[in-house]
Amino acid sequence: MGQSQPPSQSMTLSEKIIAKAAGLDSVKPGDIVTCAVDVAMMHDSSGPRRAGKMLDELGVPIWDKDKLVVITDHYTNDEDPNSVEIQKITHAWVAEKQLPHFLPEQGICHVVLPENGFLKPGLFCVGGDSHSTTAGAFGAFMVGIGATELASVLATGEIWVRVPETLRLDVSGCLSEGVAAKDVILKLCGDIGIMGANYMVVEYGGEAVKAMTIDERMTLTNMAAELGGKTGIIAPDETTAQWLAATAASGVDIKTWQGDADAPVAKTISMDGTAISPQVAAPSNPENAADVSEHAGTPVGQAYIGACTGAKLDDLRMAAAIVNGRTKATGTRFFVAPGSNRIRDAAADEGTLKILEDAGATILPTGCGGCIGLGPARLEENMTGISSTNRNFVGRAGEKSSKLYLGSAYSVAAAAITGEITDPREFL
Amino acid sequence: MSDSNGTGRAWVYGDNIDTDQLAPIHSYKNMEAEEGCKFCLEPLDPNFASAVKIGDIFVAGNNMGIGSSREQAPLHLKLLGIRAVLAKSFARIFYRNTLNFGVPALVCAEVDRINTGDELRVDALKGRIENLNTGETLECEPLPDHLMAMIADGGLMPHLKNKLQRE
Incomplete structure (x- = not known):
């Protein structure tokens, strides 16, 4: 991990991660490439009961059990027969496959995945949930996919991707007291609309974002989904490294996984952080x-x-x-x-x-x-x-x-x- | 279920048809999709699921399928017999999920020229829609080759099965 070749052209962080996962020197927006998956995450809704079932029907083994993380969070709060049955299916499937990474009822998948050290800069990840975009707060590129596609990843370890254009949000200054990352992302939703970043990767930066904690950055990347984005991402820095140091993540490399300053982006939006109201x-x-x-x-x-x-x-x-x-x-x-x-x-x-x-x-x-x-x-x-x-x-x-x-x-x-x-x- | 090519009646809706409308939570938590599809679009048009016929065509505006990754959203449409989904633009996970079920998701800038009840002939591979009521032909953005091949196989799982058998 982390030993990328010098790129032959200026690339954004997302493009560098996709290029590495596709085994290419470089990629550009619009390219359709096949990427090797570093981490696949699935939960109790789209996971074992749907993707797992389809994989079993296909009759092939999981490509790499060490790269699969199963988390329960959707149907863990109710005791009704359907919730209980879904938990049973989930536990039975994980036990049958002897999966090493099962995190039941520990929390919501997008929070639990990084807490347990499964994310770090440079990784190409997929998740069976639309808010898989959250992982971008750690400098990873993670996209949400449906259960059928998840089954395909489980079988092959690969997925096709159209390299997305980049929408960059620069938030200058610092947020006022009582104003949070949620206000920044809701403001962006209001300004550009729920499909304002359709198919694009939303890259967040600027002084106000650099000053944010990882918790706050996760709010920004999480809601790239509410802009129609393929994912969201934030360049990793010391804040990222410090947060990850407290987890089991190893080989964290914040130096390699940076976009080139002159990499072209489709659109840049500037926001004055000091002027944002709740x-x-x-x-x-x-x-x-x-x-x-x-x-x-x-x-x-x-x-x-x-x-x-x-x-x-x-x-x-x-x-x-x-x-x-x-x-x-x-x-x-x-x-x-x-x-x-x-x-x-x-x-x-x-x-x-x-x-x-x-x-x-x-x-x-x-x-x-x-x-x-x-x-x-x-x-x-x-x-x-x-x-x-x-x-x-x-x-x-x-x-x-x-x-x-x-x-x-x-x-x-x-x-x-x-x-x-x-x-x-x-x-x- | 229905072939991707052929004629059907159009059901026309607007922008931002979200996955909570296409697959309300109880419809995919508490039952299989064969039952759950009866609740498809219930919050928006309670009449849709009972009135839609095999071979009909779903037509939407921008950002079709925004929201969750739950693939019961396109699966419900497929199980209700929807032959193809046309929209000005799609939310990305829904787009992939729909194609993965072998149902053509076609980007068509001219869907405003279609009214509910119009008889349409859809040629998914050529990316062409004929409105038999108006006589107009509408062009769709062509699907990339690898997705054409997947649709021709009937979706991602059959496509993968074929691929694994060849290897």
């Missing part, structure tokens, strides 16, 4: 993003902090900063589902969890849960909610008559306290 996306599309002031006063029956994009340790800390010493509004449900058990434990150790509980938050088990309309945070008939998740399509988070606003953990926590959409800066 954003909320109105129902039922993330592109309905606007300054929080435009929706202030809208009553909410539920505030939910959860999902791969919105329940990392930093998100929990943001929520705690808002609710510290305050109590949730009567008549508004307030749920927090940490992104992983490790995050929950860290939040408990440092006292963050207690602040949230004291404010009236119900701490739910980790998992996809409320984001996909499962578990106690499922939105009820005609209920309006605000959540730190990434999608608010009709019926996604509950009944089709429900309505969902998206915002940062700051904004969700502020709404939990007042019972209506509120500018979180009032509490800081």
Whole structure:
């Protein structure tokens, strides 16, 4: 790993990773190439019960068990017969194949995968989930695929890719207090729309991004999916190296895996970080993003902090900063589902969890849960909610008559306290 | 199920038809796709799944299939008999998932010239759509060769099976 040949032309980081995975000196946007997969991730929804079944029908072995990671997170919150059956299928398949990397009920796949050291700069990865884009926060190139395609990867270790054009987002300056990566990405959704980066890779950079923690960077890359992007990516730096040093990842190389400064990109968007206000996306599309002031006063029956994009340790800390010493509004449900058990434990150790509980938050088990309309945070008939998740399509988070606003953990926590959409800066 | 080439009635919808509409969570968590497809598009058009006929053609605007990687979204359409999906543009995972099931996903800039109920003749390999109601011929972007070959085999799994048998 990490021994790339000097490129014969200027390339972006994504192009360098694709070229390495395709065994080529260079690639350019539009090329269709076949890439060798470094890591394949699958979860309990599209994994063993669908991709696994198809692989078994094909009757061939898994190309490289050491490169496959199976995680359960989708149907781990309910005890209904279907959820139980899916867990059974998942466990039985993993046991039968004797897979070395199985992480059941430890958290949401996009959080658990890096926590366990499976990601690092330069890797070409696929995941059976659309938010696999999250891995770009670690300088890896990871795309979401469906179960059939996953079965094909399991059989062959390869996948065809059209080399994407690059959309670069440069965020200058530094974000104001009470403003988070979620606000940056919602603003971009609002500015360029839900297909503003269709088929492209979104590369995030600039001073404000460099200053971000890994947790915050993950929010940006996660929601490249809400721009239609093939994936998102951020050049690895010392922050990346330090974060990965605490994991099992070995051979982390942040020097090799950098884009060339003169590599051409299709489009660059510049944003002034200091000028960004808290954003909320109105129902039922993330592109309905606007300054929080435009929706202030809208009553909410539920505030939910959860999902791969919105329940990392930093998100929990943001929520705690808002609710510290305050109590949730009567008549508004307030749920927090940490992104992983490790995050929950860290939040408990440092006292963050207690602040949230004291404010009236119900701490739910980790998992996809409320984001996909499962578990106690499922939105009820005609209920309006605000959540730190990434999608608010009709019926996604509950009944089709429900309505969902998206915002940062700051904004969700502020709404939990007042019972209506509120500018979180009032509490800081 | 239906051949990718041939005629069928058009079902025309707008932009951003998302996977939560095509495959609401209960329809793929709690049942097999053969049952789940009855809930396809339920939040948007509760009439669709019961009224669609084998060989019909799904027509959408921009960003068809945005959202999740859940491939029950195109699988439901396939099981309901949809012969081909035409759109101004596709969300990328849905695009691949649809083709992987052997259902042509064709990018056609001129879908506005199609109305629900129009009888269409789709030639996926030539990338051509004939609107038999208006007499117009609409061009689609050609599929790359490797995807043509996959469609001709009936999708990714049969394509892979053939490939493995040859090796």
